[in-house]
Amino acid sequence: MSFADLGLSDELLKTVTDAGYTEPTPIQASAIPSVLMMRDIIGIAQTGTGKTAAFVLPMIDILAHGRSRARMPRSLILEPTRELAAQVAENFEKYGAGQKLSMALLIGGVSMGDQIKALEKGVDVLIATPGRLMDLFQRGNILLTGCSMLVIDEADRMLDMGFIPDIEEICTKLPAQRQTLLFSATMPPPIKKLADKFLQNPKTIEVARPASTNTNITQFVVPVAPQSFEKRKRLRQLLGQEEVRNAIIFCNRKTTVRELNKSLKQHGFRSGEIHGDMEQPQRLAELELFKRGDINILVASDVAARGLDIKGVSHVFNFDAPWHPDDYVHRIGRTGRGGATGTAYTFVAPDDAENLENIEKLTGQKIDRLELPAPAEEERPARRTRRDRAPRTAEVEVEANAPMAETVEEAPRARPRREETRREQPQREQARREEPRETRSDDRRRDRRRSHTDETPDDGGWNGPIPDFLKVSFGI
DNA sequence: AAAAAAC
Numbered sequence: 001m002s003f004a005d006l007g008l009s010d011e012l013l014k015t016v017t018d019a020g021y022t023e024p025t026p027i028q029a030s031a032i033p034s035v036l037m038m039r040d041i042i043g044i045a046q047t048g049t050g051k052t053a054a055f056v057l058p059m060i061d062i063l064a065h066g067r068s069r070a071r072m073p074r075s076l077i078l079e080p081t082r083e084l085a086a087q088v089a090e091n092f093e094k095y096g097a098g099q100k101l102s103m104a105l106l107i108g109g110v111s112m113g114d115q116i117k118a119l120e121k122g123v124d125v126l127i128a129t130p131g132r133l134m135d136l137f138q139r140g141n142i143l144l145t146g147c148s149m150l151v152i153d154e155a156d157r158m159l160d161m162g163f164i165p166d167i168e169e170i171c172t173k174l175p176a177q178r179q180t181l182l183f184s185a186t187m188p189p190p191i192k193k194l195a196d197k198f199l200q201n202p203k204t205i206e207v208a209r210p211a212s213t214n215t216n217i218t219q220f221v222v223p224v225a226p227q228s229f230e231k232r233k234r235l236r237q238l239l240g241q242e243e244v245r246n247a248i249i250f251c252n253r254k255t256t257v258r259e260l261n262k263s264l265k266q267h268g269f270r271s272g273e274i275h276g277d278m279e280q281p282q283r284l285a286e287l288e289l290f291k292r293g294d295i296n297i298l299v300a301s302d303v304a305a306r307g308l309d310i311k312g313v314s315h316v317f318n319f320d321a322p323w324h325p326d327d328y329v330h331r332i333g334r335t336g337r338g339g340a341t342g343t344a345y346t347f348v349a350p351d352d353a354e355n356l357e358n359i360e361k362l363t364g365q366k367i368d369r370l371e372l373p374a375p376a377e378e379e380r381p382a383r384r385t386r387r388d389r390a391p392r393t394a395e396v397e398v399e400a401n402a403p404m405a406e407t408v409e410e411a412p413r414a415r416p417r418r419e420e421t422r423r424e425q426p427q428r429e430q431a432r433r434e435e436p437r438e439t440r441s442d443d444r445r446r447d448r449r450r451s452h453t454d455e456t457p458d459d460g461g462w463n464g465p466i467p468d469f470l471k472v473s474f475g476i
Numbered sequence: 477a478a479a480a481a482a483c
Contacts, residue, residue, distance in 0.1 A: 131482040161480050302479050
C-alpha cells in the first residue's frame with residue numbers, strides 16, 4: 001500500500017512524498033479513501049498512529065474546490081487542548097502549502113483580534129478549542145451554517161475535560177448535511193452516544209486496541225522513596241546513566257513541575273517546563289525550544305500527556321505515577337513514535353502501589369521493576385553565578401561498582417557519611433555544603449513549606465519554629 | 477488527591 005493508492009490529488013501526493021512519507025499508516029490507509037468519499041468516520045486510534053494526517057490530507061483535497069465567505073468557515077476541527085490545536089494547524093500549513101487554503105486557529109490565552117480578523121476575511125479551516133470557539137460564537141463572530149465538515153478529535157479527552165455539552169451545542173449549530181469525523185482512543189458509552197446522535201452511517205475504523213501500549217516502548221517501574229528530593233536524586237541518576245537524547249518528565253502537579261524544572265536547571269540540565277498555569281505564548285515557546293533541541297528535557301503536567309507529537313523523544317519519565325491508568329498510556333505514548341523505540345520509567349513510591357496495579361490491569365502487562373544501584377555521590381550544584389547559568393550537557397557520575405540492592409528498603413545509605421566522603425574524595429569536599437538531613441522526620445514538611453528546592457543552600461529560607469506574630473497573621 | 481479549558 002502506498003499513498004498513491006489512496007485517491008489523493010497529484011499535487012497533494014507530491015507534497016506528501018516530498019515530506020518523506022511513502023507508506024501510509026494503517027489508520028491513514030483505511031480512513032483517507034473513505035473520507036474522500038464523504039463518509040462519516042469513527043476512528044478508534046491512539047495518538048501517534050498518524051491520525052492527524054488521516055483527516056488533514058483528505059480535508060485539504062475536499063476543500064480545494066470552493067471558496068470561503070466572511071464569518072462562515074467551511075470546516076471545523078475541535079481539539080481538547082491549545083497545543084494540540086496549534087499542532088493540527090501546523091499540519092495544515094505543512095501539507096496545504098500549495099493549496100492557498102485559509103485557516104484560523106481559535107484558542108484561548110492569545111488575543112482575539114487576529115482571530116476575529118481572520119474570521120472576517122473568511123476561512124476554509126477553523127481549528128479550535130471549545131472555550132474560545134463558543135466565546136467567539138456568542139459574540140457573533142462566527143456562523144457555522146456553512147460548515148460542511150466537522151472533526152471531533154480526541155473525543156475521550158474532551159469527555160474527561162467536560163466538553164461534551166459544548167460539543168453537542170456546537171454540533172447543533174452546524175448544518176445537518178455535513179460530514180463528521182470523530183476520533184477517540186477509547187469508546188466509553190458517552191462517546192458512543194455522541195457518535196450515534198451526530199454521525200450518519202459512520203464507518204468505524206479501529207487500528208489499535210484501546211489501552212494497549214506501543215510495543216516499541218521499553219517500560220520500567222522504579223521503586224522510590226516518597227520524598228521529592230529522593231525522587232529528584234533518582235531521576236538525576238537515571239538521566240546520567242541513560243542515553244537520553246530527549247526526555248519528557250511528567251509530574252502530577254503543576255507545583256511539582258515548577259520545582260523539578262528549577263532543580264534540574266540548578267544541576268546543569270538543559271530543561272524547560274510546560275503546564276496550564278503558564279501564559280500561552282510561554283507554553284508554545286517552551287514546546288518550540290524542546291522541538292528544536294535547545295532544551296532536551298521538558299518537565300510537564302498532563303497538559304502535554306496526550307497527542308503531542310514531538311519527533312525523537314527517547315525517554316518518558318513519570319516522576320509521579322499517574323493517578324489514572326489511561327494517563328499512563330498517553331504519557332508514555334510521547335515516546336516510541338513513528339516506529340522509533342523509546343524507554344519509559346515510572347517512579348513508584350509505596351503510596352502509588354494501587355495506581356500501579358490499575359496501570360498493569362489496564363495494559364494487561366506486568367511492568368519490569370528496576371532496582372537502581374545506590375546513587376553515586378553528586379557534586380552539589382554550584383552557587384548560581386552568571387557564568388554558571390550557561391547551559392551545559394547533563395552529567396551525573398555513577399559509581400561503576402556500586403552494589404545492586406535487592407529492594408529499596410535494603411538499599412545502602414544513599415550518600416556516604418561525611419567522614420567517609422572526606423577520606424575518599426577530599427578534593428570534592430570543598431565544593432559541597434552540609435548534607436541534607438535525610439533522616440529527619442520534618443523533612444517532608446520542610447520540603448512542602450519551602451518553595452525552593454532542597455539543593456538550595458539553607459541560608460535564605462526559614463527553618464526554625466514559626467514565631468508567634470507570624471502564626472497570628474497567617475491564622476495558624 | 478490534579479489537570480485541562482473563556483474573558
